[in-house]
Amino acid sequence: MSVRFTHENLPQRVVFASFEAADRLVEEVARLGASRAMVIAGTGAAALADSVTAGVPVVVRHTEVAMHVPTDVADRAREVAEAHQVDVLVSVGGGSTTGLAKAVALTTGLPIVAVPTTYAGSEATSVWGLTEGSRKRTGTDPRVLPRAIVYDATLTLSLPVEMSVASGLNALAHCVDSMWAPRTDPIDHAIALEGIRALTEGLPRVVAAPHDVEGREQALYGAYLAAVAFASAGSGLHHKICHVLGGMYNLPHAHTHAVVLPHVLALNAPAVPRLEQRMAVAFDARSALVGLQRLRERVHAPRALRDYGLRKEDIDPAVDAVLAAAPPDNPTPLTAANLERLLHAAWEGRQP
Numbered sequence: 179m180s181v182r183f184t185h186e187n188l189p190q191r192v193v194f195a196s197f198e199a200a201d202r203l204v205e206e207v208a209r210l211g212a213s214r215a216m217v218i219a220g221t222g223a224a225a226l227a228d229s230v231t232a233g234v235p236v237v238v239r240h241t242e243v244a245m246h247v248p249t250d251v252a253d254r255a256r257e258v259a260e261a262h263q264v265d266v267l268v269s270v271g272g273g274s275t276t277g278l279a280k281a282v283a284l285t286t287g288l289p290i291v292a293v294p295t296t297y298a299g300s301e302a303t304s305v306w307g308l309t310e311g312s313r314k315r316t317g318t319d320p321r322v323l324p325r326a327i328v329y330d331a332t333l334t335l336s337l338p339v340e341m342s343v344a345s346g347l348n349a350l351a352h353c354v355d356s357m358w359a360p361r362t363d364p365i366d367h368a369i370a371l372e373g374i375r376a377l378t379e380g381l382p383r384v385v386a387a388p389h390d391v392e393g394r395e396q397a398l399y400g401a402y403l404a405a406v407a408f409a410s411a412g413s414g415l416h417h418k419i420c421h422v423l424g425g426m427y428n429l430p431h432a433h434t435h436a437v438v439l440p441h442v443l444a445l446n447a448p449a450v451p452r453l454e455q456r457m458a459v460a461f462d463a464r465s466a467l468v469g470l471q472r473l474r475e476r477v478h479a480p481r482a483l484r485d486y487g488l489r490k491e492d493i494d495p496a497v498d499a500v501l502a503a504a505p506p507d508n509p510t511p512l513t514a515a516n517l518e519r520l521l522h523a524a525w526e527g528r529q530p
């Protein structure tokens with residue numbers, strides 16, 4: 179089989195160093211030649227951020243962080259950056275905190291060094307998001323890609339197990355959907371498969387022993403790989419379904435991902451037998467679906483969309499909306515009938 183593709187690597191330094199975030203952050207800030215840092219961290223992460231940034235030349239600490247980056251919150255952060263003439267943004271926190279740093283970088287061009295504390299993965303993408311009222315805008319811009327990431331798994335130890343599982347399964351969905359997403363290529367496959375392997379090892383360890391650093395490390399490593407694969411491959415059928423359901427019925431994001439994923443895998447796996455085999459190996463199971471379901475059981479994953487607010491009568495309108503939004507080259511051709519079956523099974527909690 180010939181190998182032919184175009185792949186773009188995003189330019190970014192990635193440091194994995196448990197227990198060493200403070201020292202490694204100093205190095206990364208110095209590499210940028212920066213001497214006036216703005217630290218962005220929510221009030222909940224203030225103590226953590228203080229210890230991680232102890233050696234950094236900080237001119238201002240900014241704690242106003244809000245989910246989905248409201249535009250007024252972004253504007254105030256930009257004013258603070260300008261008033262203090264900062265030359266680097268250091269974000270310490272989850273996707274909301276990274277998102278605020280990206281919003282500042284978008285208009286100022288300031289470099290970001292990201293220190294993530296969840297498995298969201300925003301630090302590895304050049305996608306930004308801003309919310310005005312109830313309208314969310316997103317876009318892609320190379321200026322918002324953090325120049326460096328410092329991953330220290332000890333910073334994730336305080337992330338509650340339920341949240342860790344939800345965001346870990348969301349990362350797993352990035353990996354699986356990257357197998358057939360519109361811009362996917364063999365490099366995305368390799369990265370996503372290693373992500374599946376790491377998450378399959380890490381997430382059950384996080385559940386069984388939330389304070390085990392090695393389990394957290396594997397989960398964080400897997401989450402990073404998931405974001406890299408997803409950023410390159412784009413949204414496949416799984417993400418389109420979750421996006422439609424979230425938008426139309428306001429279903430919780432992470433739970434929707436966790437419930438829908440096995441159904442999409444069951445639909446597409448027969449059409450991609452070679453990739454299915456490689457996913458099975460990554461899951462360490464005889465088939466990809468068996469591996470995913472075993473992992474879901476071990477981490478007590480959510481099972482049915484009806485538990486999260488979807489009503490039976492919502493399924494038909496969702497079928498139409500998914501058909502309109504779905505990638506045209508999904509491995510298994512989509513029909514109203516197979517989508518209706520998929521959504522019905524996910525609604526009911528019937529396992530594929």
Ligand code: NAD
Nearest residue numbers: 222246272273274295296298299300303305333334336337
């Ligand atoms: P988040 O940043 O809102 O954090 C969720 C909650 O967890 C917050 O209350 C936070 O204070 C707390 N928290 C974070 N780290 C913690 C820790 N180590 N210990 C204890 N509590 C901790 O949520 P998230 O899931 O990290 O990110 C979600 C956001 O990121 C969404 O807005 C999503 O759209 C965005 N996102 C963007 C991209 C992108 O590429 N642009 C990718 C993924 C997610």
